[in-house]
Amino acid sequence: MFVNKKTALITGGASGIGKKTVIHLAEKGYQIAINYRKSESEAICLAQHIKDRYGVNCIVVQGDIARKEDCVRVVNETLSVYKTIDVLIHNAGPYIHERKKLTDYSLEEWDYLINGNLNSVFYLSKLVIPIMRKQSWGRIITLGFDRVESAPGWVYRSAFAAAKTGLASLTRTIAIEEGEHGITANMVTPGDITNEWKEKSIQESRTALESNKASRREGTGEDIARVIGFLIDEKSDFITGSIIPVTGGFDVLGKIFKQ
Template sequence: MKKKTALITGGATGIGKITALQLAEKGYQLIINYRSSELEAKELAKQLEESFGTDCLLLQGDVAKQEDCIRMVHQALTRFSSIDVLIHNAGPYIHERKKLTDYSFEEWNYLLNGNLSAVFNLSKLTIPIMRKNKWGRIITMGFDRVETAPGWIYRSAFAAAKTGLASLTRTIAIEEMINGITANMVSPGDISTEWKEKTIEQAFSSDNSLTSVGRSGTGEDIARVISFLVDENSSFITGSIIPVTGGIDVLGKALKDEHNIKES
């Protein structure tokens, strides 16, 4: 049976890395995109090969740039005959708190290109390949309650891009279901950087009661959902937006934190 190939953007670190490990364990060939994490990408490729014998291709590129998206897909197809799974994990984010008017034109365009247009570019290039195979899986990443188009204080560009992406994901699902292609969005909760590459087992053994489930969220929580969605037998799940938040109201927490700052 022919092995399937998955392209993971931003796959060298964080949730992308844990997702790569999950899919490698399931026998996938992997294309790992990274922007600046070359050392981490090479270390991951070595780990994948040694642990699972994974055929892995590393591709440097900025998904916010259309020309990089085009180049990476062309390079991938010189190595592999198809791209069966597309996981849009990469997404620019500005941690500094900024009101809409404080964003520069360049920042605004970069965030929209990296979080929304990148998905159009890569999907446009890979969906025709999936159509030929009558099979494909597309995964995008959102945020808590993204499907309701909520306001997110100081995150206007990111929120606008991801809200548009939720609609785009569902549109792809409707348009491509006849071709055996599914499209779903996974919406991580408040998973801190230090926990993005950790396991559920590590979370249970840590003294943390900040969430309703009594432990921190981890990259493995997200990767497990992605792994389920790309499975051969998950073809009935498409156009879904799946929150993985541990019961935390992420946007409410952000607003509460802002009020606390003003009061202090």
């Protein structure tokens, strides 16, 4: 068992924004538990890279967070290796790219999106918060979408939008309820970061802009990871119940409405 270091459990940490968050936290010296659903080889490769490059402990834990049973197993397996879970980052969240109206969603699709984006946060937080209370310290980070705090409608994304809107309220409720225990909870809302840029760096984005390969500075996974790293810092304890947009000032939903 590894002791005396803060441990971060990151759901969906094998790829995309989750991967960049894993790397950023490893740079800061956190012990890492990478949760993945299907990306086993990617998770194992990333964990080995983290160990070799940054010299921090890193494990991988399989589990579909949309399933309550898997959430229990993910937490138990993490605690079988590490003494505590100090930081919980809810990065994973099912998303259906096909554009469909509410009535076109199957019951199974609706349930999966709600479970994966909202209920999973309840499952994992219920398991982890008592651990954080014992040490009077903890950080919980959720991810939303631009303007989620205003409960906007999002055409063709009814299930995802409903779940994340509920999650915004839940995140703020956790912040209020757990503040006395030294636990903060905040939501980060990424802008329009395409798959191509989710695992790239800020420098790569700046280089693309300078070489006229992009019309504007693209948002990257590193942009999001840096904000998460700031929010979980020891000195960020006064920041809680916040919903922080990281959009480059770009109106994500406005673009969708124009389309």
